[in-house]
Amino acid sequence: MKVAGSDCLALLPLVILAATSIAVMVGVAIRRSHALSASLTFAGLAISFGSLWIAAPQLPRQVTPLLTIDQYALFYIGLIVAASMVFVLLAYGYIEKFEGDHDELYILMLVATLGSAVLVASSHFVSLFLGLELLSVSLYAMIAYPRRRPLPLEAGIKYLVLAAVSAAFLLFGMALIYGALGTMEFRGIAAQLAHPGFDRWLVLPGTALIVTGFGFKLAVVPFHLWTPDVYEGAPAPVTAYIATVSKGAMFALLLRYFYQTGANRQAPLFLVFSAIAIASMFAGNILALLQNNVKRILAYSSIAHLGYLLVAFLASGDLAPTAGAFYLVAYFVTTLGAFGVVGVLSDNTKDADSLEAYQGLFWSRPVLAAVFTAMLFSLAGIPVTAGFIGKFYVVAAGASAALWSLVIILVTTSAIGLFYYLRIVVVLYAKGKHAKVGPAITAPGTLALIVLTAALVFLGLFPQPLLALIRNLALI
Secondary structure (H helix, E strand, O other), X not given: OOOOHHHHHHOHHHHHHHHHHHHHHHHHHHOOOHHHHHHHHHHHHHHHHHOHHHHHHHOOEEEOOOEEEOHHHHHHXXXXXXXXXXXXXXXXXXXXXXXXXXXXXXXXXXXXXXXXXXXXXXXXXXXXXXXXXXXXXXXXXXXXXXXXXXXXXXXXXXXXXXXXXXXXXXXXXXXXXXXXXXXXXXXXXXXXXXXXXXXXXXXXXXXXXXXXXXXXXXXXXXXXXXXXXXXXXXXXXXXXXXXXXXXXXXXXXXXXXHHHHOHHHOHHHHHHHHXXXXXXXXXXXXXXXXXXXXXXXXXXXXXXHHHHHXXXXXXXXXXXXXXXXXXXXXXXXXXXXXXHHHHHHOOOOOOOOEHHHHOOHHHHOHHHHHHHHHHHHHHHOOOOOHHHHHHHHHXXXXXXXXXXXXXXXXXXXXXXXXXXXXXXXXXXXXXXXXXXXXXXXXXXXXXXXXXXXXXXXXXXXXXXXXXXXXXXXXXX
16 A cells, blocks of 8 residues: 555654664764764654644545554644653663763664554554563663662563563454454444454454453553562662553553444443452552552552553543543653652662652752652642542543443542552651652753643643644544
């Protein structure tokens, strides 16, 4: 199939991401420089983000059967690229603490970002799997990047083994769906499922296996066991990347695949996702109460937040995609900010992940303590933060679909979550033994935290501009 000039313009953000990874590799071959690699990476991401406005007039475009570049894809590509730019700012100061050259981390991140962008634009099983593998293979190395530390290596191996198993489930599920319906295109699957005579004995097990593959990447119960160990072992900026970009891309794909194929209207699947959502909300919040490690607390918290997002997914209707998109933006901002503070306080021997590392932080570094407090309040859903508005819209989406049991569980488990967030806040402001001052924050890290805090407050006070943009996108 030919690719027209307008198709190339629609693909421009993805092309620039690929070209940037090559440019950074060439730059490394000529001269190894951490500052140069970080600058090239950030510039490429900024150009890719800017090219969204060039691609927008060409939409919607079906570029071969593999990719659908529409307003939905463009919105999530923009979100992923923006989060990757924040990653570069946070990672620069974090990696500067280590000896040696560290240009490869940026190349891996660019490839992972390209894979994430392919995922949100996928309309075919082939592009779905290619995007997933681009993301996963890059993450293996990113997690284990500080190779001289035992924890990152252990986390990388765990993620490698479990991700390979989940990919096998996903591939087998795709094979069963293809065997039953004779197509790998999402719209073709939708057309086949609309006929009552399809082979349920292949489609239902195939869908169950696909849900398993999705569940691993989203880290929802019962596919969550890797999450606390990987979050604890990975470098703080990489943990932030996994919690935001990786999960955001998979959730965008989840919406597109199940809404576009109509599989979300199957009663057995609704029950399965309801059980996953309920288990994730309860397990994530209750297990977080038992932790003394900040990164593990945030890991279990992320499981609960994906459970909240699944409530919006199950609600369907016009409000559901809007609620899901806004909640994801708020989740991106707060999670990047929270792990950004962890990264800033970490040194070249160990991440600042124990509660003791934050004891009395306000009395030694009040600004950082205030930023971390704001992020924790947003994760808890306290008013005047982006997290509160996000939860409000998820609850509204659930109520509009009369999912009262899920809404009640969401509110109840959010109240449970308030305890472990406030526990960290109490430690931050405790008098007596103070946390060590820690390394000085770099200019890029300062910029990232300022932007994230400003976005957190702005979205909490003035959500309408973003909501208007999301509503105008006709996401599904």
